[in-house]
Amino acid sequence: MIPLNQRLQRVSNYIKGDYLADIGSDHAYLPIFAIKNKLTKKAIAGEVIKGPFDASKRNVSEHQLSNHIDVRLGDGLTVIQHEDAITSITICGMGGPLIAKIISDGADKLHNKPRLVLQSNIQSSAIRIKLTELNYGIINEEIMEEKGHIYEIIVAEYFENKPTMTRAELKFGPELVKDKNDLxxxxxxxxxxxxxxxxxxxxxxxxxxxxxxxxxxxxxxxxxx
Structure with missing residues:
Protein backbone atom coordinates (compact mmCIF):
# COMPACT_ATOMS: atom_id res chain seq x y z
CA MET A 1 0.00 0.00 0.00
CA ILE A 2 1.16 3.55 -0.71
CA PRO A 3 2.79 5.20 2.37
CA LEU A 4 0.59 8.20 3.10
CA ASN A 5 1.31 10.41 6.10
CA GLN A 6 -1.48 11.47 8.44
CA ARG A 7 -1.58 14.96 6.89
CA LEU A 8 -2.31 13.69 3.37
CA GLN A 9 -4.75 11.08 4.70
CA ARG A 10 -6.76 13.91 6.26
CA VAL A 11 -6.63 15.83 2.96
CA SER A 12 -7.85 12.73 1.07
CA ASN A 13 -11.08 12.77 3.13
CA TYR A 14 -12.18 15.90 1.25
CA ILE A 15 -11.57 14.77 -2.34
CA LYS A 16 -14.81 15.09 -4.30
CA GLY A 17 -15.92 13.82 -7.71
CA ASP A 18 -14.26 11.79 -10.44
CA TYR A 19 -11.21 13.86 -11.42
CA LEU A 20 -8.48 15.07 -9.07
CA ALA A 21 -5.63 17.45 -9.86
CA ASP A 22 -2.88 17.24 -7.24
CA ILE A 23 -0.46 20.15 -7.61
CA GLY A 24 3.10 19.72 -6.31
CA SER A 25 2.35 16.03 -6.12
CA ASP A 26 5.50 14.75 -4.36
CA HIS A 27 5.89 11.21 -5.78
CA ALA A 28 2.16 11.12 -6.68
CA TYR A 29 1.41 9.56 -3.28
CA LEU A 30 -1.96 11.28 -2.87
CA PRO A 31 -3.34 10.49 -6.37
CA ILE A 32 -2.22 6.84 -6.05
CA PHE A 33 -3.87 6.55 -2.64
CA ALA A 34 -7.04 8.25 -3.92
CA ILE A 35 -7.39 5.92 -6.92
CA LYS A 36 -6.61 2.76 -4.94
CA ASN A 37 -9.18 3.71 -2.29
CA LYS A 38 -11.79 4.65 -4.92
CA LEU A 39 -11.93 8.28 -3.74
CA THR A 40 -11.80 9.41 -7.37
CA LYS A 41 -11.61 7.76 -10.82
CA LYS A 42 -8.71 9.57 -12.45
CA ALA A 43 -6.09 12.13 -11.51
CA ILE A 44 -3.41 14.52 -12.66
CA ALA A 45 -0.17 14.62 -10.67
CA GLY A 46 1.42 18.00 -11.38
CA GLU A 47 5.10 18.68 -10.75
CA VAL A 48 7.20 21.73 -11.60
CA ILE A 49 10.62 20.10 -11.00
CA LYS A 50 12.02 17.32 -13.20
CA GLY A 51 13.28 15.11 -10.32
CA PRO A 52 9.94 14.79 -8.48
CA PHE A 53 8.19 14.54 -11.89
CA ASP A 54 10.32 11.50 -12.81
CA ALA A 55 9.78 9.98 -9.34
CA SER A 56 6.00 10.45 -9.71
CA LYS A 57 6.05 8.79 -13.14
CA ARG A 58 7.99 5.81 -11.73
CA ASN A 59 5.63 5.46 -8.79
CA VAL A 60 2.50 5.58 -10.93
CA SER A 61 4.00 3.00 -13.29
CA GLU A 62 5.02 0.68 -10.40
CA HIS A 63 1.45 0.78 -9.07
CA GLN A 64 0.15 0.05 -12.61
CA LEU A 65 -1.99 3.17 -12.61
CA SER A 66 -0.73 4.88 -15.77
CA ASN A 67 -4.24 4.57 -17.27
CA HIS A 68 -5.71 6.45 -14.31
CA ILE A 69 -3.05 9.00 -13.34
CA ASP A 70 -1.50 11.45 -15.79
CA VAL A 71 1.79 12.85 -14.48
CA ARG A 72 2.38 16.29 -16.00
CA LEU A 73 5.34 18.66 -15.83
CA GLY A 74 4.40 22.31 -15.37
CA ASP A 75 4.07 25.25 -13.03
CA GLY A 76 1.03 25.29 -10.72
CA LEU A 77 -2.35 24.98 -12.41
CA THR A 78 -0.82 25.21 -15.93
CA VAL A 79 -0.85 21.37 -15.92
CA ILE A 80 -4.67 21.50 -16.14
CA GLN A 81 -6.01 21.68 -19.68
CA HIS A 82 -9.29 23.40 -20.55
CA GLU A 83 -11.01 20.15 -21.50
CA ASP A 84 -10.12 18.46 -18.17
CA ALA A 85 -13.35 18.33 -16.14
CA ILE A 86 -11.52 18.63 -12.81
CA THR A 87 -13.74 18.15 -9.73
CA SER A 88 -11.12 18.57 -6.96
CA ILE A 89 -7.78 20.34 -6.73
CA THR A 90 -5.38 19.56 -3.88
CA ILE A 91 -2.33 21.71 -3.08
CA CYS A 92 -0.42 20.54 -0.01
CA GLY A 93 2.76 21.14 1.96
CA MET A 94 3.45 24.74 0.94
CA GLY A 95 3.26 28.14 2.56
CA GLY A 96 -0.02 30.04 2.40
CA PRO A 97 1.30 32.88 0.19
CA LEU A 98 2.61 30.37 -2.41
CA ILE A 99 -0.69 28.44 -2.48
CA ALA A 100 -2.54 31.78 -2.84
CA LYS A 101 -0.26 32.70 -5.77
CA ILE A 102 -0.83 29.33 -7.48
CA ILE A 103 -4.64 29.64 -7.38
CA SER A 104 -4.46 33.31 -8.36
CA ASP A 105 -2.13 32.72 -11.33
CA GLY A 106 -4.25 29.76 -12.43
CA ALA A 107 -7.68 31.30 -11.81
CA ASP A 108 -8.71 30.64 -15.43
CA LYS A 109 -8.23 26.89 -14.75
CA LEU A 110 -11.03 26.97 -12.17
CA HIS A 111 -13.72 27.25 -14.90
CA ASN A 112 -15.20 23.90 -13.83
CA LYS A 113 -15.63 25.28 -10.26
CA PRO A 114 -13.71 22.40 -8.62
CA ARG A 115 -13.50 21.93 -4.87
CA LEU A 116 -10.19 23.25 -3.49
CA VAL A 117 -8.45 21.35 -0.69
CA LEU A 118 -5.47 23.41 0.43
CA GLN A 119 -3.03 22.41 3.17
CA SER A 120 -0.66 25.14 4.25
CA ASN A 121 2.32 25.08 6.59
CA ILE A 122 2.28 28.82 7.41
CA GLN A 123 0.27 32.01 6.84
CA SER A 124 -3.07 30.49 5.84
CA SER A 125 -4.66 33.95 5.92
CA ALA A 126 -3.14 34.64 2.47
CA ILE A 127 -5.18 31.70 1.11
CA ARG A 128 -8.43 32.87 2.71
CA ILE A 129 -8.03 36.38 1.29
CA LYS A 130 -7.44 34.98 -2.20
CA LEU A 131 -10.34 32.51 -1.97
CA THR A 132 -12.86 35.30 -1.29
CA GLU A 133 -11.50 37.23 -4.30
CA LEU A 134 -12.15 34.13 -6.46
CA ASN A 135 -15.72 33.67 -5.12
CA TYR A 136 -14.71 30.62 -3.08
CA GLY A 137 -16.19 30.10 0.37
CA ILE A 138 -14.71 27.90 3.09
CA ILE A 139 -16.92 24.92 3.95
CA ASN A 140 -14.52 23.11 6.28
CA GLU A 141 -11.19 23.56 8.06
CA GLU A 142 -8.96 21.32 10.12
CA ILE A 143 -5.96 22.01 12.30
CA MET A 144 -3.57 19.14 13.01
CA GLU A 145 -0.09 18.42 14.34
CA GLU A 146 2.44 16.03 12.83
CA LYS A 147 6.08 15.67 13.89
CA GLY A 148 5.91 18.88 15.93
CA HIS A 149 4.52 20.99 13.06
CA ILE A 150 1.01 22.44 13.10
CA TYR A 151 -0.83 22.39 9.78
CA GLU A 152 -4.13 23.78 8.57
CA ILE A 153 -6.38 22.24 5.92
CA ILE A 154 -8.84 24.53 4.13
CA VAL A 155 -11.71 23.12 2.05
CA ALA A 156 -13.43 25.60 -0.27
CA GLU A 157 -16.26 25.53 -2.81
CA TYR A 158 -17.29 28.04 -5.47
CA PHE A 159 -20.15 30.40 -4.52
CA GLU A 160 -22.19 32.48 -6.97
CA ASN A 161 -22.26 35.36 -4.47
CA LYS A 162 -18.88 36.52 -3.23
CA PRO A 163 -18.39 35.21 0.34
CA THR A 164 -17.18 37.63 2.99
CA MET A 165 -15.07 37.08 6.09
CA THR A 166 -14.27 39.26 9.06
CA ARG A 167 -10.68 40.21 9.77
CA ALA A 168 -10.55 37.60 12.57
CA GLU A 169 -11.99 34.90 10.27
CA LEU A 170 -9.40 35.67 7.58
CA LYS A 171 -6.58 35.38 10.10
CA PHE A 172 -7.74 32.44 12.24
CA GLY A 173 -10.16 30.61 9.93
CA PRO A 174 -13.97 30.91 9.99
CA GLU A 175 -14.43 27.24 10.95
CA LEU A 176 -11.40 26.95 13.26
CA VAL A 177 -12.38 30.01 15.28
CA LYS A 178 -15.77 28.40 16.06
CA ASP A 179 -14.04 25.52 17.81
CA LYS A 180 -10.97 26.87 19.56
CA ASN A 181 -9.46 23.53 20.54
CA ASP A 182 -6.17 22.92 22.36
CA LEU A 183 -4.19 22.80 19.11
Missing part, protein backbone atom coordinates in the same frame (compact mmCIF):
# COMPACT_ATOMS: atom_id res chain seq x y z
CA UNK A 184 -5.67 26.09 17.92
CA UNK A 185 -4.66 27.70 21.24
CA UNK A 186 -1.19 26.11 21.07
CA UNK A 187 -0.61 27.48 17.56
CA UNK A 188 -1.64 31.03 18.43
CA UNK A 189 0.22 31.06 21.76
CA UNK A 190 3.33 30.13 19.72
CA UNK A 191 2.60 32.94 17.23
CA UNK A 192 2.13 35.35 20.10
CA UNK A 193 5.50 34.40 21.64
CA UNK A 194 7.22 34.84 18.26
CA UNK A 195 5.66 38.30 17.80
CA UNK A 196 6.64 39.37 21.32
CA UNK A 197 10.25 38.32 20.62
CA UNK A 198 10.30 40.44 17.43
CA UNK A 199 8.66 43.34 19.26
CA UNK A 200 11.29 43.30 22.01
CA UNK A 201 14.09 43.54 19.43
CA UNK A 202 12.66 46.53 17.56
CA UNK A 203 13.71 50.10 18.10
CA UNK A 204 10.58 52.26 18.72
CA UNK A 205 12.18 55.24 16.96
CA UNK A 206 13.16 53.49 13.72
CA UNK A 207 10.50 50.74 13.56
CA UNK A 208 7.36 52.58 14.68
CA UNK A 209 5.26 51.31 11.75
CA UNK A 210 6.23 47.65 12.29
CA UNK A 211 5.65 47.99 16.04
CA UNK A 212 2.14 49.29 15.40
CA UNK A 213 1.45 46.33 13.11
CA UNK A 214 2.72 43.86 15.72
CA UNK A 215 0.69 45.47 18.52
CA UNK A 216 -2.37 45.32 16.29
CA UNK A 217 -1.77 41.61 15.61
CA UNK A 218 -1.19 40.87 19.29
CA UNK A 219 -4.44 42.61 20.20
CA UNK A 220 -6.31 40.47 17.68
CA UNK A 221 -4.70 37.23 18.96
CA UNK A 222 -5.44 38.14 22.60
CA UNK A 223 -9.03 38.94 21.70
CA UNK A 224 -9.56 35.56 20.03
CA UNK A 225 -7.71 33.53 22.68
Missing amino acids: FNKKWEREKEALLKIKNNLNPNTHAKRLNEINDELDLINEVL
Whole structure:
Protein backbone atom coordinates (compact mmCIF):
# COMPACT_ATOMS: atom_id res chain seq x y z
CA MET A 1 0.00 0.00 0.00
CA ILE A 2 1.16 3.55 -0.71
CA PRO A 3 2.79 5.20 2.37
CA LEU A 4 0.59 8.20 3.10
CA ASN A 5 1.31 10.41 6.10
CA GLN A 6 -1.48 11.47 8.44
CA ARG A 7 -1.58 14.96 6.89
CA LEU A 8 -2.31 13.69 3.37
CA GLN A 9 -4.75 11.08 4.70
CA ARG A 10 -6.76 13.91 6.26
CA VAL A 11 -6.63 15.83 2.96
CA SER A 12 -7.85 12.73 1.07
CA ASN A 13 -11.08 12.77 3.13
CA TYR A 14 -12.18 15.90 1.25
CA ILE A 15 -11.57 14.77 -2.34
CA LYS A 16 -14.81 15.09 -4.30
CA GLY A 17 -15.92 13.82 -7.71
CA ASP A 18 -14.26 11.79 -10.44
CA TYR A 19 -11.21 13.86 -11.42
CA LEU A 20 -8.48 15.07 -9.07
CA ALA A 21 -5.63 17.45 -9.86
CA ASP A 22 -2.88 17.24 -7.24
CA ILE A 23 -0.46 20.15 -7.61
CA GLY A 24 3.10 19.72 -6.31
CA SER A 25 2.35 16.03 -6.12
CA ASP A 26 5.50 14.75 -4.36
CA HIS A 27 5.89 11.21 -5.78
CA ALA A 28 2.16 11.12 -6.68
CA TYR A 29 1.41 9.56 -3.28
CA LEU A 30 -1.96 11.28 -2.87
CA PRO A 31 -3.34 10.49 -6.37
CA ILE A 32 -2.22 6.84 -6.05
CA PHE A 33 -3.87 6.55 -2.64
CA ALA A 34 -7.04 8.25 -3.92
CA ILE A 35 -7.39 5.92 -6.92
CA LYS A 36 -6.61 2.76 -4.94
CA ASN A 37 -9.18 3.71 -2.29
CA LYS A 38 -11.79 4.65 -4.92
CA LEU A 39 -11.93 8.28 -3.74
CA THR A 40 -11.80 9.41 -7.37
CA LYS A 41 -11.61 7.76 -10.82
CA LYS A 42 -8.71 9.57 -12.45
CA ALA A 43 -6.09 12.13 -11.51
CA ILE A 44 -3.41 14.52 -12.66
CA ALA A 45 -0.17 14.62 -10.67
CA GLY A 46 1.42 18.00 -11.38
CA GLU A 47 5.10 18.68 -10.75
CA VAL A 48 7.20 21.73 -11.60
CA ILE A 49 10.62 20.10 -11.00
CA LYS A 50 12.02 17.32 -13.20
CA GLY A 51 13.28 15.11 -10.32
CA PRO A 52 9.94 14.79 -8.48
CA PHE A 53 8.19 14.54 -11.89
CA ASP A 54 10.32 11.50 -12.81
CA ALA A 55 9.78 9.98 -9.34
CA SER A 56 6.00 10.45 -9.71
CA LYS A 57 6.05 8.79 -13.14
CA ARG A 58 7.99 5.81 -11.73
CA ASN A 59 5.63 5.46 -8.79
CA VAL A 60 2.50 5.58 -10.93
CA SER A 61 4.00 3.00 -13.29
CA GLU A 62 5.02 0.68 -10.40
CA HIS A 63 1.45 0.78 -9.07
CA GLN A 64 0.15 0.05 -12.61
CA LEU A 65 -1.99 3.17 -12.61
CA SER A 66 -0.73 4.88 -15.77
CA ASN A 67 -4.24 4.57 -17.27
CA HIS A 68 -5.71 6.45 -14.31
CA ILE A 69 -3.05 9.00 -13.34
CA ASP A 70 -1.50 11.45 -15.79
CA VAL A 71 1.79 12.85 -14.48
CA ARG A 72 2.38 16.29 -16.00
CA LEU A 73 5.34 18.66 -15.83
CA GLY A 74 4.40 22.31 -15.37
CA ASP A 75 4.07 25.25 -13.03
CA GLY A 76 1.03 25.29 -10.72
CA LEU A 77 -2.35 24.98 -12.41
CA THR A 78 -0.82 25.21 -15.93
CA VAL A 79 -0.85 21.37 -15.92
CA ILE A 80 -4.67 21.50 -16.14
CA GLN A 81 -6.01 21.68 -19.68
CA HIS A 82 -9.29 23.40 -20.55
CA GLU A 83 -11.01 20.15 -21.50
CA ASP A 84 -10.12 18.46 -18.17
CA ALA A 85 -13.35 18.33 -16.14
CA ILE A 86 -11.52 18.63 -12.81
CA THR A 87 -13.74 18.15 -9.73
CA SER A 88 -11.12 18.57 -6.96
CA ILE A 89 -7.78 20.34 -6.73
CA THR A 90 -5.38 19.56 -3.88
CA ILE A 91 -2.33 21.71 -3.08
CA CYS A 92 -0.42 20.54 -0.01
CA GLY A 93 2.76 21.14 1.96
CA MET A 94 3.45 24.74 0.94
CA GLY A 95 3.26 28.14 2.56
CA GLY A 96 -0.02 30.04 2.40
CA PRO A 97 1.30 32.88 0.19
CA LEU A 98 2.61 30.37 -2.41
CA ILE A 99 -0.69 28.44 -2.48
CA ALA A 100 -2.54 31.78 -2.84
CA LYS A 101 -0.26 32.70 -5.77
CA ILE A 102 -0.83 29.33 -7.48
CA ILE A 103 -4.64 29.64 -7.38
CA SER A 104 -4.46 33.31 -8.36
CA ASP A 105 -2.13 32.72 -11.33
CA GLY A 106 -4.25 29.76 -12.43
CA ALA A 107 -7.68 31.30 -11.81
CA ASP A 108 -8.71 30.64 -15.43
CA LYS A 109 -8.23 26.89 -14.75
CA LEU A 110 -11.03 26.97 -12.17
CA HIS A 111 -13.72 27.25 -14.90
CA ASN A 112 -15.20 23.90 -13.83
CA LYS A 113 -15.63 25.28 -10.26
CA PRO A 114 -13.71 22.40 -8.62
CA ARG A 115 -13.50 21.93 -4.87
CA LEU A 116 -10.19 23.25 -3.49
CA VAL A 117 -8.45 21.35 -0.69
CA LEU A 118 -5.47 23.41 0.43
CA GLN A 119 -3.03 22.41 3.17
CA SER A 120 -0.66 25.14 4.25
CA ASN A 121 2.32 25.08 6.59
CA ILE A 122 2.28 28.82 7.41
CA GLN A 123 0.27 32.01 6.84
CA SER A 124 -3.07 30.49 5.84
CA SER A 125 -4.66 33.95 5.92
CA ALA A 126 -3.14 34.64 2.47
CA ILE A 127 -5.18 31.70 1.11
CA ARG A 128 -8.43 32.87 2.71
CA ILE A 129 -8.03 36.38 1.29
CA LYS A 130 -7.44 34.98 -2.20
CA LEU A 131 -10.34 32.51 -1.97
CA THR A 132 -12.86 35.30 -1.29
CA GLU A 133 -11.50 37.23 -4.30
CA LEU A 134 -12.15 34.13 -6.46
CA ASN A 135 -15.72 33.67 -5.12
CA TYR A 136 -14.71 30.62 -3.08
CA GLY A 137 -16.19 30.10 0.37
CA ILE A 138 -14.71 27.90 3.09
CA ILE A 139 -16.92 24.92 3.95
CA ASN A 140 -14.52 23.11 6.28
CA GLU A 141 -11.19 23.56 8.06
CA GLU A 142 -8.96 21.32 10.12
CA ILE A 143 -5.96 22.01 12.30
CA MET A 144 -3.57 19.14 13.01
CA GLU A 145 -0.09 18.42 14.34
CA GLU A 146 2.44 16.03 12.83
CA LYS A 147 6.08 15.67 13.89
CA GLY A 148 5.91 18.88 15.93
CA HIS A 149 4.52 20.99 13.06
CA ILE A 150 1.01 22.44 13.10
CA TYR A 151 -0.83 22.39 9.78
CA GLU A 152 -4.13 23.78 8.57
CA ILE A 153 -6.38 22.24 5.92
CA ILE A 154 -8.84 24.53 4.13
CA VAL A 155 -11.71 23.12 2.05
CA ALA A 156 -13.43 25.60 -0.27
CA GLU A 157 -16.26 25.53 -2.81
CA TYR A 158 -17.29 28.04 -5.47
CA PHE A 159 -20.15 30.40 -4.52
CA GLU A 160 -22.19 32.48 -6.97
CA ASN A 161 -22.26 35.36 -4.47
CA LYS A 162 -18.88 36.52 -3.23
CA PRO A 163 -18.39 35.21 0.34
CA THR A 164 -17.18 37.63 2.99
CA MET A 165 -15.07 37.08 6.09
CA THR A 166 -14.27 39.26 9.06
CA ARG A 167 -10.68 40.21 9.77
CA ALA A 168 -10.55 37.60 12.57
CA GLU A 169 -11.99 34.90 10.27
CA LEU A 170 -9.40 35.67 7.58
CA LYS A 171 -6.58 35.38 10.10
CA PHE A 172 -7.74 32.44 12.24
CA GLY A 173 -10.16 30.61 9.93
CA PRO A 174 -13.97 30.91 9.99
CA GLU A 175 -14.43 27.24 10.95
CA LEU A 176 -11.40 26.95 13.26
CA VAL A 177 -12.38 30.01 15.28
CA LYS A 178 -15.77 28.40 16.06
CA ASP A 179 -14.04 25.52 17.81
CA LYS A 180 -10.97 26.87 19.56
CA ASN A 181 -9.46 23.53 20.54
CA ASP A 182 -6.17 22.92 22.36
CA LEU A 183 -4.19 22.80 19.11
CA PHE A 184 -5.67 26.09 17.92
CA ASN A 185 -4.66 27.70 21.24
CA LYS A 186 -1.19 26.11 21.07
CA LYS A 187 -0.61 27.48 17.56
CA TRP A 188 -1.64 31.03 18.43
CA GLU A 189 0.22 31.06 21.76
CA ARG A 190 3.33 30.13 19.72
CA GLU A 191 2.60 32.94 17.23
CA LYS A 192 2.13 35.35 20.10
CA GLU A 193 5.50 34.40 21.64
CA ALA A 194 7.22 34.84 18.26
CA LEU A 195 5.66 38.30 17.80
CA LEU A 196 6.64 39.37 21.32
CA LYS A 197 10.25 38.32 20.62
CA ILE A 198 10.30 40.44 17.43
CA LYS A 199 8.66 43.34 19.26
CA ASN A 200 11.29 43.30 22.01
CA ASN A 201 14.09 43.54 19.43
CA LEU A 202 12.66 46.53 17.56
CA ASN A 203 13.71 50.10 18.10
CA PRO A 204 10.58 52.26 18.72
CA ASN A 205 12.18 55.24 16.96
CA THR A 206 13.16 53.49 13.72
CA HIS A 207 10.50 50.74 13.56
CA ALA A 208 7.36 52.58 14.68
CA LYS A 209 5.26 51.31 11.75
CA ARG A 210 6.23 47.65 12.29
CA LEU A 211 5.65 47.99 16.04
CA ASN A 212 2.14 49.29 15.40
CA GLU A 213 1.45 46.33 13.11
CA ILE A 214 2.72 43.86 15.72
CA ASN A 215 0.69 45.47 18.52
CA ASP A 216 -2.37 45.32 16.29
CA GLU A 217 -1.77 41.61 15.61
CA LEU A 218 -1.19 40.87 19.29
CA ASP A 219 -4.44 42.61 20.20
CA LEU A 220 -6.31 40.47 17.68
CA ILE A 221 -4.70 37.23 18.96
CA ASN A 222 -5.44 38.14 22.60
CA GLU A 223 -9.03 38.94 21.70
CA VAL A 224 -9.56 35.56 20.03
CA LEU A 225 -7.71 33.53 22.68
